[in-house]
Amino acid sequence: MAVLAPPGLSPALVQRHTQGACQQADDWLIDEQPVALVFNGLSHVVMMATPWQLDELAVGFALSEGLIDSLDALRGVEVEAAPDGLGHSVQLEVSPRAFEQIKSRRRQLEGRSGCGLCGIDSLQAFRQAWPRAAQPNATQIIPRLNTEAVQRAVRALPDWQPLQARSGGCHAAAWCSPEGQVLWAREDVGRHNALDKLIGALALQHPQPAVPHREGFVLVSxxxxxxxxxxxxxxxxxxxxxxxxxxxxxxxxxxHSGLQLMGFCRPGSAVAYA
Known part of the structure; x- marks a missing residue:
């Protein structure tokens, strides 16, 4: 009987070598496939990603890379599997103004031998492109990161990583309450992709201007x-x-951006940097 793979995973027959013994066993591998993001019919980028929740990946990438300023510029998103079964394309329809910005950035990348940084062509432009975190309004006070809350989220994160538990091959990004409760989590073979999926999920579930998800923190593996x-x-x-x-x-x-940052966040320890 064929094994029905969970989304994002593929079955594999392996040989386990343990303490001198070898045993054949069934296992799971994290999926990794090419994913093309296409804006108004124009292919912008192809990335390797886990082919699950690709609509969130595309929306999160568009927002986190500054291709669109908000969901107001998004008209629609549709995921299409490649005819030969290898890869997917995500078709995004955006406003004419956003599409012009995307085409302008694409023109800056043409003819280069290196990958560049998102269309940036000088060190001065790189510095000018540094983002600033959104500032809270007068009635919204964002609390400082609390070490106990971060450690609480770290302890809870494995329960939100079903793909990692089976494959051992992917990253996670989670949105957590100020108290350290994990509210959302997304997984992907790439750490940037996992974060983009989380950003896309938050945006699609809580579109601007409500933004109820800004009180809390992101935890990444x-x-x-x-x-x-x-x-x-x-x-x-x-x-x-x-x-x-x-x-x-x-x-x-x-x-520079006013974003709070902690590293080495593990049970019993954390280091604050900003």
Whole structure:
């Protein structure tokens, strides 16, 4: 009988070698497939991702990379499987103004031998592109990250990682309440993708201008790189806690953007950087 794979996983027949013994067993592998993000018919990027919750991935990527400013610019999103079964495309319809911005960024990337940084062509432009976290209004006070709350979320995170539990091969990003309760979590083979899926899920469930999800923090099962801090700041999320270390540039950007940042967040310990 064929094994019905959970979304995001593929079955595999393996040989387990333990203490000199070898045994054949069934196992699971995390899926990794090419995913194309297509805006108004124009392919913008192809990334490797776990093919699950791809609508959230696409929306989160568009927001966290500044391709659209808010969901007001989004007209529709549809996920399509490739005819040969390998890969997916996500078709996003955006406003004419947003599409012009996307095309302008694409033109800046043409003819380059390197990948660049999202269409940025100089160090000065790189610095000018640093995002700032959304500021709370006069009636909204965002509390500082609480170590006990972060550790509470760290302890709870494995319960929100079914793909990781079966495959051991993916990252997670979670949205947590100020008290450390995990409210949302998304998984993917890529840490950036997991965060984009979370950002997309929050945006689609809580569209602007209500933004009830800004009181809390993001917890990621990875290091805190410049890109992870940048994505959180652009999405208006006020705090990021990472299981592993931050980079030096991530700490600089966190200070610049006003985003709270913690690293080495594990049961019994955490390090505050910003």
């Amino acid at each position: 990875s290091r805190a790189s410049y890109e992870m801090v940048s994505k959180c700041a652009r999405a208006g999320l006020p705090a990021l806690a990472a299981v592993s270390a931050p980079t030096a540039l991530a700490v600089q950007l966190a200070h």
